Amino acid sequence: MTDKPAKPIDDKQEYTPLAKRFLWADSSSAVERVIFYLSVTCTVLFVLDFIIHRHAYAPGEGIPGFYAVVGFVAFTLIVLGAKQLRRVILRNEHYYSPFSVDAENYPDAGLDKQQYQSSVDDTHDVKREGG
């Protein structure tokens, strides 16, 4: 199947109403605001832990801030640990070729690609090939 005729869609007026509601994601000031709200939420949740008595089953679970610390530290360690793991196990996309689908394109026969034209430069197309 071939791509449908392209039509320019970077005119924001052409986005559907649902998509327009998310346009803030492209504005750095709005993202800052969201992060601010998240920080406020976290602070409130942390303070609540000192006010509300949580029912605790496991040793240590009842310490105020337990879940906050575990959430932050676990997430950070997982991401940083995964990053180290990648240094060891990342290989080129063609590593298992031709016996794996990693390096092949999905066959067009099973797709219905429809792409609107975009004015944004496709600059990041190929990143570093792993190896």
Place this chain on the structure above:
Amino acid sequence: MSLLAPPFLYLLAAVLIPVLGSRSRALLLLLVPVFGLISLLSYGYGNHLVIPMLGFELTFVRLDKLSQIFGIIFSIAAFLAAIYAWHVDDKIQQMATLVYAGSAIGGVLAGDLITLFLYWEATAVASVFLIWARRTPASYATGMRYLIIQVLSGVLLLAGLLLHYNDTGSIAFDHLGLVSLGTWLIFIGFGIKCAFPLMHNWLQDSYPAATVTGTVVLSAFTTKMAVYALARGYAGTEILIYIGAIMTLFPIFFAEIENDLRRVLAYSLNNQLGFMVVGVGVGTEMALNGTAAHAFCHILYKALLFMSVGAVLYRTGTSKASELGGLYKTMPVTMVCCLVGAASISAFPLFSGFVSKSLILDASVSNGYYIVWFALVVASAGVLSHSGIKIPYFTFFAHDSGKRPAEAPMHMRIAMIITAVLCVFIGVFPGALYALLPFEVDYKPYTVSHVLSQMQLLCFALLAFVFLMRNGLHPPEERGVNLDSDWVYRKLAPGLMPAIVNAIASTVTSAQSSAKDAVVSFTRRVAGISRPGGILSVNWGVNSMVLIVTVMMLIVLLFNFS
């Protein structure tokens, strides 16, 4: 009537596929799960369709609350997948889907181990066609690897069942426990399909290789049939608690750095299975309720996530995070559905994962498994990282890839919206799900403690994400392949093969040449003593001949003397 029993209905419909037109086939795929579910619900609890065969009594429908909930969710999954795959005009995929879904339902309804084995193998053989339907040499190779491992699981089940029958004289599929070699073999057979650590790679290898719609179908059945089988046969087996805890943890790291989003979801599926396996291992009524509930919710939100990534693949031709980003602008419905799936799997309050996962966590902590419980809490933060954030963020937001794909087709949107609504419905009204669980439920997920602790965990994990992104510590999405334990049979063993073959060949060659040398030197010697002047060429006198004959006769006489 018996032909309309759920598994047979699917198999009968599969036979009709070749003779039907394109749209009637799609319609058939949609209707069979509906009638299958009606048929399932029309049976009362107990054994039905007990058919004597080869001297055994095979029970094709054993209905109790445990098999019922799995039968119901399998029917729902088959129905949703049929809506999602409405555009597919491929008899092989449609037939495979029907046989596969029917066999999985047959597997959970099986009342004895022989019937279970038949359906166990049928799911393997039917499902591989959803991978081969991609129709590339690479998918053929991947499918072969998948099939070999799936059939191995079936062979272990068969071997175990024969030994078990020999030990006990029973083929009943009830609680087995790890009591003999036979039950151990069955356990390992189940474990392969359940993707136990080091037996897991078939899952991450094959699911991203299947077709857009095939992966959605695959994600629902095989592994959850194995979870059901473990819950039926090995509830309360302590080793499962630790196996499950490891399963929740290690896939997180791989999911975090994987670039193909369908493989990220496969790792995430593996991690979710870990929660269910812990529930089976704890084995109390509450824990088994947790396992069944989590399987139910998981099938829905995992299908939803595979659907949304599949829709992106369908429109853009890629599911690689490094190639995507900024798609919310033109695929907003897919994006919102993906966010619902992400919130459900991350177990945000008011979404389905929250009401099922907490049953398992509470069951493990209240039975004193504190370390395992802590592992599950850490794993919950990990789930947020790869499924909750990575999937939606790098697909629909993050840096703009410049891709402006059209929104998913109408039928895909309908399938995703229905699934998303179910995820939210279960989260808001958990009572509906709890009523289906195998045991009486006396549990309130929405307590202040519960909601507060979960929100703290998730919000602070989100804060960690912001912190890592801001400081450039979050690993970027990179193209590439990540090695896992399948490297042993995909690279190491094939790599060693030439060396082994060479070693054997050189041993054989050197043995041959030394044998040849020995023959040659022996021949030379014989030739040497037969030459004129050699010992054999000497002219012997009559006297010496008589002497030799006498000695020989004497030897014969001595040997025959007794």
